[in-house]
Amino acid sequence: NYSSWSLRGWLLTKFSGLEFDEIITAADDPSARAEILLLSSSILVPCLRHEGAVVWDTLAIGEYLNDLMPEAGLLPSERVPRAHCRSICGEIHSGFTALRSSLPVNIKGHFPGFKIWSRAQADIDRVCAIWSDCLEKSGGPFLFGHRSMADAMYAPVVTRFLTYDVQISPSLAAYAKRVIALPEMQEWIEAARQEPAEIEELEVEY
Secondary structure (H helix, E strand, O other): OOOHHHHHHHHHHHHHOOOOOOOOOOOOOHHHHHHHHHHOOOOOOOOEEEOOEEEOOHHHHHHHHHHHOHHHOOOOOOHHHHHHHHHHHHHHHHOOHHHHHHOOOOOOOOOOOOOOOHHHHHHHHHHHHHHHHHHHHHOOOEOEEEOOHHHHHHHHHHHHHHHOOOOOOHHHHHHHHHHHHOHHHHHHHHHHHHOOOOOHHHOOOO
């Protein structure tokens, strides 16, 4: 329900077509930290373990899966769109700190009329510019035509926009609806709704 990075790694693996077993751990449980340490030396999730490889950075997971399952098209096949895709994935991977901090992922939550701080709005405007540029160049329906690493990386932003009732243009709202309608997203959302645990700090309307 709250983990944007787990959603990204999970979606990337689903999009790739690689079959996998999911191991869920509660990061706030001290006993679970030892288990996470065994799975990932950085104590970070998601972590992909596959045939001797241990990959714990989300961008690296996407690149690894693209090498392993190139037919899935996680990255565009042509040089220029592929560079563009990598660039916007890197931007969401390392930036948008105001958006992250003031609009945390909370799939079960809904806060209509949520007050958005100016710095967060600047991040929202940048996301909208990225989406508009990609959709204009590719023709849609996803950022690079077919679903790709970029759609997985920006999927948590789509959930944020829905949770906090962020108003975006009709064309971008249509793109967001297409992302939410993906069977993989619907599977994740249903699992999030079934989670009993709540993080109180993220349930407060502030």
